[in-house]
Amino acid sequence: MPSLGADMEHGKVVEWLVKPGDYIHKGDLVAAVDTDKTVMDIESFQEGVVAEFLVDIGDTVDVGTPIARITATPAELPPPPLTSGTISPNARSPLTAKEPTPAHPRGEAAPAGHGAKVPPPVRHLAHTLGVDVGRISGSGTDGEVTRADVERAAAASVTKAPAAPPVVAETPAAPAAETHRVRSSPLARRLAAELGVELQAVAGTGPGGAVTEEDVLAAVPPRGRAAKEPAAERPAEAPPSDTPQPEARPEPLAEAPGRKQPTAAGGKAESLRQAIGALMSRSKKEIPHYYLSTTLDLAAAMAWMQAANQQRPVSSRLVPSALLLKATAVAAKEVPDMNGFFTKGTFQPSSSVHLGVAVALRHGGLVAPALHDADTLTLEELMVQLRDLVGRARAGRLQRSEMADPTITVTNLGDLGVESVYGVIYPPQVAMVGFGKVLEQPWAHNGMLGIRQAAIATLSADHRVSDGLRGGRFLARIDELLQAPEKL
């Protein structure tokens, strides 16, 4: 279970996007994982054949827990002495199991009763490749199984029948787990979790008896929805000391009056609130924030944007946020003390700017996924990616890297009416930029008073990394960049 963000402690596998026997490349999406915040697709960190799943759909496991075993293909095996063909090099994100879990002993136990002699290094290789040595007839002295035998068997099983169970080492999976696996659509599972419906208790009417969205809805008595306890579905708790503090950061949606909170989303909103509360508490405890603000002169930027938009069809019009985000990304690239991670007592500036964008979710709460390499995007590209990102964030479909990568975050509450917002830094990031509403304001310039479009930009930054001088330069740079919008 990879870490999908600094605040993530566990995740729930809600969907497998591959099946045992599938050949996958590094970077292929393998599973959808539900964190307290959103559902994200996670990718494989290595190439190989999916041998087995180590957790079931619906299981919640801690970050770092192996969730699937991937066997290396013979073609890419490192030469002997063989150390680790299947081990994820990314220790932070172990997708694969290095050792069998105690519940599923394999490899070592397999040849018992078969009598074939298997030298330990060969046994290790067999284990690594997911080959059952008990099924191999040895070609060595006294029928001893050799390294070549194992490699042949591995190659055969990969090429012959990738989907067949023999690819998997010995025990396919814990049989007990099978009884908990219910065929169901991803939407049905999400709905079931939100409504507090036990999927196992629902009779499926879909293909192959799969539980569909309708089946889940049918299983909930119309009046019973409110009575269901969605929290029961949530195995996660924030650390007890971390009392959620909704007031720790401005929440545009959660507390807005008049906004209905559909029951179906109540459980999710609540767990999201806890996750935000825990992370923001941690931020306020650990990060010595300092705050700056400046008023951006947006006359040039807004005039340029309005002229540009007149030439454009609706689908490619820009919004002021796009200009603000781009200027922030470029400034962050130039002032590296704002852009990077503070971990283990030191600051590592990032050479790329992955701009986190705080997105208010409709049922309350927010997520801040990344626009990758935002400083290198044209305004048009940034606009397209922003719309895609916000759409997927609200639909609950973000990718792991989008959640884990932001190097600095922007919150743009001005879009919903406030004049200024002082954000709380997302650990391990070191800065948070806030933009208020774009307003017409009286503006003194060269001894004359005029009216200009303006907005208040704020910076919350980490005093362990920078001080007000550097932070002020960063904000001033954003303003400067916005004076030449055509160059953004």
Next chain:
Amino acid sequence: MNEQDARQAVEAAIGKVAPDVEPEDLEDGARLRQDLELDSLDFLRLVEVIAEGTGVDIPEADYPAVATVAGLVTYVAGHG
């Protein structure tokens, strides 16, 4: 386009852009930004959906006129 059709098109478009907005929230006086909580991206998408559905293209200069449900309905009825 008559007002009835325009209203239908507007309600359908809002439903598409912000599925969580309840039909009863769509009062004439409801402000798209403040009351229905559409942000600038939602609003852009709304303008886009309305253009697709009705052929009415709302230029940016006219945005202030369509800040409420009633304003949007009237605008679409008048330009469609």
